[in-house]
Amino acid sequence: MDWVVFVVAAAAVLAGALGVILASHPVHAALMLVMTLFGVAVLFVAQQAHFLAAVQVIVYAGAIVVLFLFVIMLLGVDRTENVRYERLAGQRPIAYLCGAGVIAAIFLLARTTWVSGAEAVAGAADGPGSNVEKLARSLFTRYLLAFEMTSVLLVIAVIGAVVLARHSPSGGVRGSEES
Amino acid sequence: MLFTIGGVGLLIRRNVLIMFMCVELMLNAVNLTFVTFARMLNDIGGQVVVVFVMVVAAAEVVVGLAIIVSIFRRRTDATADDVSLLKG
Numbered sequence: 001m002d003w004v005v006f007v008v009a010a011a012a013v014l015a016g017a018l019g020v021i022l023a024s025h026p027v028h029a030a031l032m033l034v035m036t037l038f039g040v041a042v043l044f045v046a047q048q049a050h051f052l053a054a055v056q057v058i059v060y061a062g063a064i065v066v067l068f069l070f071v072i073m074l075l076g077v078d079r080t081e082n083v084r085y086e087r088l089a090g091q092r093p094i095a096y097l098c099g100a101g102v103i104a105a106i107f108l109l110a111r112t113t114w115v116s117g118a119e120a121v122a123g124a125a126d127g128p129g130s131n132v133e134k135l136a137r138s139l140f141t142r143y144l145l146a147f148e149m150t151s152v153l154l155v156i157a158v159i160g161a162v163v164l165a166r167h168s169p170s171g172g173v174r175g176s177e178e179s
Numbered sequence: 180m181l182f183t184i185g186g187v188g189l190l191i192r193r194n195v196l197i198m199f200m201c202v203e204l205m206l207n208a209v210n211l212t213f214v215t216f217a218r219m220l221n222d223i224g225g226q227v228v229v230v231f232v233m234v235v236a237a238a239e240v241v242v243g244l245a246i247i248v249s250i251f252r253r254r255t256d257a258t259a260d261d262v263s264l265l266k267g
Contacts, residue, residue: 014184020184030200033200033203040211044211049226052226052230060207060236064240067240071244071248095190103183150235156238157241158241160245161241164245
């Protein structure tokens, strides 16, 4: 039964990803991204990462995609892209070639036994206790410094976004020169 | 595979917002890999890393979209070809 869930979720993920890169309209691409994110959340639950699945849905599908749609609507870039025109000659075939190379490398690496890391370095994932509890226990003791730094990073990101997006008093888009 | 699709999409598309979405696809692929390894190696550290990756990805989306908004505020279409000079 597990593999049925995996196959369906993986199909949703890949279909959504292909939809993102092939959609001509940016709003369609955003909706395909939502499908991908939900598929990834289902896969997280299948891997016993329940808290991360919830965070994924709330943060990624709930906030980031909404931000994307805001910007799409704000800028009015919902014009469909001209997929035939290519600025750098030969960019598209080279991109496909690189993609094929990366997939070949991944499949090649996946054949050897590569599960060689140390077990339970940061704390066991299985065993008694809920997933949130184990994650929190590890996050707030062993990785506390990284956690504090990410909170600082978030504050910096918010300040940066506010500075970047404000209208400059002189009426142009040269706000970055004055700040 | 998700990573490859995102990477190819990033190289193909010229609409900046769709390029951004492809970056998100790649980040999700990485998250999935980490979670799978966290389960295979019985290590919660993989999920901790995923938390951090998600936080950083969210911060990066915020800043990136702010940059996009400030650059393309007056234009009607946002393609990556138009931003060839460093001057805003």
